[in-house]
Amino acid sequence: EAEPVNYHSKLSEQLANLELGIEYKLDLKNEDLTTLSELGAGNGGTVTKVLHEKSGTVMAKKVVFIDAKPTVRKQILRELQILHECNSKYIVSFYGAYLSEPHICMCMEFMDKGSLDAIYKKYGPIPPEVCGKIAVAVVHGLTYLYDEHRIIHRDVKPSNILVNGMGQIKICDFGVSGELINSIADTFVGTSTYMSPERIQGDQYSVKSDVWSLGVSVIEVALGRFPFADGEGGSDDEDDLPADLAGTLSPTKPNPHLSARLDGAAAKDKAKRRKSRSGVSLEGSSAQMSILDLLQHIVNEPPPKLPEGKFPKEMEEFVNICLVKDPAKRQTPKELTRHKYVVDSEAAKVDLLGWVTAMN
Numbered sequence: 210e211a212e213p214v215n216y217h218s219k220l221s222e223q224l225a226n227l228e229l230g231i232e233y234k235l236d237l238k239n240e241d242l243t244t245l246s247e248l249g250a251g252n253g254g255t256v257t258k259v260l261h262e263k264s265g266t267v268m269a270k271k272v273v274f275i276d277a278k279p280t281v282r283k284q285i286l287r288e289l290q291i292l293h294e295c296n297s298k299y300i301v302s303f304y305g306a307y308l309s310e311p312h313i314c315m316c317m318e319f320m321d322k323g324s325l326d327a328i329y330k331k332y333g334p335i336p337p338e339v340c341g342k343i344a345v346a347v348v349h350g351l352t353y354l355y356d357e358h359r360i361i362h363r364d365v366k367p368s369n370i371l372v373n374g375m376g377q378i379k380i381c382d383f384g385v386s387g388e389l390i391n392s393i394a395d396t397f398v399g400t401s402t403y404m405s406p407e408r409i410q411g412d413q414y415s416v417k418s419d420v421w422s423l424g425v426s427v428i429e430v431a432l433g434r435f436p437f438a439d440g441e442g443g444s445d446d447e448d449d450l451p452a453d454l455a456g457t458l459s460p461t462k463p464n465p466h467l468s469a470r471l472d473g474a475a476a477k478d479k480a481k482r483r484k485s486r487s488g489v490s491l492e493g494s495s496a497q498m499s500i501l502d503l504l505q506h507i508v509n510e511p512p513p514k515l516p517e518g519k520f521p522k523e524m525e526e527f528v529n530i531c532l533v534k535d536p537a538k539r540q541t542p543k544e545l546t547r548h549k550y551v552v553d554s555e556a557a558k559v560d561l562l563g564w565v566t567a568m569n
C-alpha cells in the first residue's frame with residue numbers, strides 16, 4: 210500500500226504536537242490559500258472561506274485594508290501575534306496573520322454555521338435556551354480576554370458571535386491591536402448601535418461596556434430584531450451621518466462633545482423629518498429613526514428590555530443587569546459568570562447540535 214500522502218503525516222504530526230501542547234505555527238501566505246467562497250464583511254474587512262493546501266485546513270481569511278504607512282502595518286502585524294495566545298473554547302482560533310501590502314490578512318478557525326445575525330435573519334428568533342448558551346459563551350469569552358490578556362472586546366454584537374456545526378458558540382473581531390483599532394476608527398463611517406451610553410458620551414469606558422452590548426445582542430437574537438427598532442428603524446447598516454459627525458462616531462474614539470452635538474443634530478434631523486412628513490419631501494431625511502436619534506435615545510431613554518412574561522424570569526433579569534445604564538452599577542463579565550441564568554444555562558442540556566443541524 211502506498212505511503213499515505215504526506216499531508217496526512219503532516220496533520221497527524223501537528224495533532225501529536227497539539228496533544229503535547231507544542232506550539233506550532235503555519236507560515237501563511239496567499240499562494241498557499243485557495244479562495245472557496247465569500248463569508249461576510251464588516252469591522253473594516255472582508256472575510257472569505259479559504260483552503261490552506263499544505264495542511265488541508267479550511268479557514269476564514271479576513272482581509273483588512275490599512276490606509277497607513279508600512280511601518281504601521283508592520284506594528285499591527287506584531288500586535289496581532291498575541292492572538293496566538295488567545296486560547297479559549299469561546300474564542301475563534303487564530304492560525305496566523307501576514308502582510309499582503311497594503312492589506313493585512315488574518316486566518317482564523319472557520320465557523321461553518323456563520324454569525325448569529327445571519328442565523329436569526331434566516332431562521333427567526335433564537336430559542337431562549339440557546340440564548341442561554343450564547344450568554345455563557347460571551348460572558349466566559351469576555352472574562353477570558355480580560356483576565357488573561359486585559360483585552361476589551363469593543364464590538365460585541367450578533368455578527369461577531371459565530372456558530373459551528375458542532376454547536377460551539379465563539380466570539381471574534383475583538384480589539385487586540387491598538388494600532389488596528391486606531392486605523393479602522395479613522396476610516397470608520399457608521400456607528401456601532403450596540404454602543405453603551407457611557408461610550409456614546411465619550412466617558413471612560415471599560416469591560417462593562419461590552420456587557421451593555423451583550424445585553425442588546427441577547428434581546429436582538431431572542432426577538433429576531435434590533436431592540437431599538439420597534440418599527441422606527443435604527444437598522445444596523447450605516448445611515449448617512451452629517452459629514453462633520455461621520456468618522457467621529459466610532460466605537461473606539463469617543464467624542465467628548467458628542468452628546469451636545471447629538472442633541473443639536475438630532476433635533477435638526479427630526480425637524481427635517483417632520484417637514485418631510487408634512488408632504489414636503491427633503492432628500493436624505495430618513496423616515497426611520499436616524500442613527501443620531503438612536504444614539505440620543507440610548508443616552509436619554511430607559512434601557513430596552515425583554516417583553517414581560519414571555520421569557521424565563523432569570524433571562525429577563527440577566528438582560529436587565531447587562532443594560533443598567535450607569536456603568537458603576539453594571540456588573541463585569543466575570544461577575545456575570547456567577548449569575549443564575551449563566552450558571553443554569555451552562556449546566557442545561559441543550560441540543561445545540563440539533564439546533565444547528567436544522568440549519569441546512
Ligand SMILES: O=c1[nH]ccc2cc(O[C@H]3CCNC3)c(Cl)cc12
Nearest residue numbers: 248249250251269317318319320368
Ligand atoms: O468563520 C469565521 N471565522 C472567523 C471569523 C469570521 C468572521 C466573519 O464575519 C466577520 C464580519 C462581520 N462580523 C465578523 C464570518 Cl461571516 C465568519 C468567520
